[in-house]
Amino acid sequence: MASAIVRLKPGREKSVRRRHPWIFSGAIAEVEGAPSPGDVVEVHSAQGEFLARGYYNPRSQITVRVLTWDEQERIDATFWQKRLERALARRETLAQSGDTTAYRLVFAESDGLPGLIVDRYGDWLVLQSLALGIEPWKELLAELLLSLTEAKGVYERSDVDVRTHEGLPPRVGLLKGELPPEELVVYENGLAFYVDLFAGQKTGLYLDQRENRAKVALYCRDAEVLDVFSYVGGFALYAAREGARRIVEVDSSREALRAAERNMELNGFSPRDDEYLEGDAFRILRTLRDQARQFDVVILDPPKFAFSRAQVQSATRGYKDINMLGMRLVRPGGVLCTFSCSGLVSMDLFQKVLFGASVDVGREVRVLEYLHQARDHPLLLSFPEGAYLKGFICRVE
Ligand code: SAH
Secondary structure, three states: OOOOEEEEOOOOOHHHHOOOOEEEHHHEEEEEOOOOOOOEEEEEOOOOOEEEEEEEOOOOOEEEEEEEOOOOOOOOHHHHHHHHHHHHHHOHHHHHHOOOOEEEEEEHHHHOOOOEEEEEEOOEEEEEEOOHHHHHHHHHHHHHHHHHHOOOEEEEEEOOHHHHHHOOOOEEEEEEEOOOOOOEEEEEOOEEEEEOOOOOOOOOOOHHHHHHHHHHHOOOOOOEEEEEOOOOOHHHHHHHHOOOOEEEEEEOOHHHHHHHHHHHHHOOOOOOOOEEEEOOHHHHHHHHHHOOOOEEEEEEOOOOOOOOHHHHHHHHHHHHHHHHHHHHOEEEEEEEEEEEOOOOOOHHHHHHHHHHHHHHHOOOEEEEEEEEOOOOOOOOOOOHHHOOOEEEEEEEO
16 A cells, blocks of 8 residues: 655755654645554655655644655564664663663664654663654564563653653553563662662653763762752762762652662762752752852752743743852852753853853853763754753852
């Protein structure tokens, strides 16, 4: 049976030819052949040339997500197997490192697998489907993943809000193999972390900060460290290993702080004279400021503030506020490590926000290092939207 065809408006084929994987509803002239949502369709130019093949979802603003630009390439089990093999090959050095057992195996569009996230946690894999087009392939993907990685099980954590843009409800549960244990221990650069694949945030851990944690740790020797938005203490563990004198962790999640404390014990760093402060970071930082507390290193790793263009302005206000508070808590000559994981807030804009914050608090700030998401979350140049995490390590005088 002939595939359905999505025909673009004249002139709208340019970005497809440049291998951008998203086709927005506004670029489409007509759809021929009545495809069902989630089906694989062909994308043709206004002149009728084949451009690409991808999955179709009329409910989403991103109506087609491109899987291939090669007319000969069919979307079948072999296709998925080849794409997964390539994604795994890109992580070969990580897989062989031995001291890291938790990392991202598949980073969606950036790995040529739109809407699909797969994270490895030791012997278990966590799959997240962010597009309707992935749904019919999940079983097959889980099967392929098990055979390619020799993992024990694939657990699904598709409990994310972005699925509503695709008309999808949240879904969690075992896809294939064995259920993961209630509590799993994984390693990151030799540090042990408890991870709860059933209820942890994201797929369990924030894997994108792995390399940045190691970089930030180098400033933490003998330091008093404030780790804000600590989650289960990723930055704090690295800081403790590096010899931080005292660490204050701040998070709104009680479970995260409890896990952070247990992670310290798990690594043999306890007892320590650390503090775990539960609550809203903006409020807690104001309290610390009122108490005239000072730190050698302040880490700010807030959740995403901007989910749409309309939210960018209020997000920048949020970033400015939290960074003003953070800068004030840095002892003169100390270090601020500050992050934004809002893709819509560019590095450039974030730098301007930091400048504004530094002016308002009257501190002179020098950028020492620019930071990005870890290498298992690569940026594909034809898909700049894949770059979302940015950070600065700054000296604050
Ligand atoms: N730094 C962490 C990841 C941080 S993710 C790491 O390296 O793993 C963001 C964290 O902010 C989450 O743990 C979330 O519980 C917490 N959070 C969200 N809103 C918050 C708020 N208003 N105040 C304090 N913590 C908040």
